[in-house]
Amino acid sequence: MFTTTNDLLTAKALVLRTLAYFDVFHHPLTVQELQRFGTGGWVEANQLSEALLELERMGPVRQHRGYWGLGEIEQAVEQRILAENRAQARMPRALRMSRAIARFPFVRAVFISGSLSKGCLAADGDIDYFVITTPGRLWVARTLLILYKKFFLLNSRKDFCVNYFIDTAHLTIEDRNRFTATEVVTLIPTYGNGTTEAFFERNAWAFQMFPGAQATKSKEVAIGPTRSKALLERSLGGWFGNTLDQWCMQLTWYRWRRKFGHLDARTFELALRTRTYVSKHHPRNFQQHVLDGYQHRIGALERKMGVPFS
Numbered sequence: 001m002f003t004t005t006n007d008l009l010t011a012k013a014l015v016l017r018t019l020a021y022f023d024v025f026h027h028p029l030t031v032q033e034l035q036r037f038g039t040g041g042w043v044e045a046n047q048l049s050e051a052l053l054e055l056e057r058m059g060p061v062r063q064h065r066g067y068w069g070l071g072e073i074e075q076a077v078e079q080r081i082l083a084e085n086r087a088q089a090r091m092p093r094a095l096r097m098s099r100a101i102a103r104f105p106f107v108r109a110v111f112i113s114g115s116l117s118k119g120c121l122a123a124d125g126d127i128d129y130f131v132i133t134t135p136g137r138l139w140v141a142r143t144l145l146i147l148y149k150k151f152f153l154l155n156s157r158k159d160f161c162v163n164y165f166i167d168t169a170h171l172t173i174e175d176r177n178r179f180t181a182t183e184v185v186t187l188i189p190t191y192g193n194g195t196t197e198a199f200f201e202r203n204a205w206a207f208q209m210f211p212g213a214q215a216t217k218s219k220e221v222a223i224g225p226t227r228s229k230a231l232l233e234r235s236l237g238g239w240f241g242n243t244l245d246q247w248c249m250q251l252t253w254y255r256w257r258r259k260f261g262h263l264d265a266r267t268f269e270l271a272l273r274t275r276t277y278v279s280k281h282h283p284r285n286f287q288q289h290v291l292d293g294y295q296h297r298i299g300a301l302e303r304k305m306g307v308p309f310s
Contacts, residue, residue: 028069109192
């Protein structure tokens, strides 16, 4: 039970903010997920349930088969259940691909990201990976992985979408907002004990935003003998490796500028960040689309309820 009216208002605001964010993805949530992804402080499960029932009575929130969402959610719930089954079936494939990525030179950590890291996968969904490399060789590692995808996987993104790289000297994610925080706390580390832990420590700000979230323990796929990996790293060291890394970065940047020249400078920097220590390939600028959709839903809820809670 709530001790004060303010406690109830806080819990209701947490529920509405959280459901509004995931409504952008048409992704209803369980009570446990509301606790995990709720911002603004920790709320006990019984208090959260009470707030949900109050909001359901008031109208903006609905429940179906143990999932909660905004408005009519029956179809979204059924789609989510299918997506969960699909994700479970594809996870072994994701782990095998993680092992393949981890075997490449200069790769120090691999995470499963995107929708699969939230336990769901659309019928046409890709498996996304977040990769950490050694400093000064990010673009060599990225280029080798892209060539592997193009020539050995026939350029298929379905099981092998490597769209975000950072290096071990720059572990902190630069953009700090609800979208990036959600992505950080849901990452599933599959390789790189020590590096993965350091990454989560350097991004403690994301877990402060979500007090109910905890870092996922690494699945730590075995990559077998690393002699060939070490040999390639030695052969690509020194001035030759430095020159090659710069060439790979510049070539990629020129290619992206030609292909995505319609993007303004700010959007290009956000969606296609290209620096020596980071590579981000999100040409659809999904982050901004999600944040805009979230703010639109927050505004609509505030007008409907007559109470600001953003």
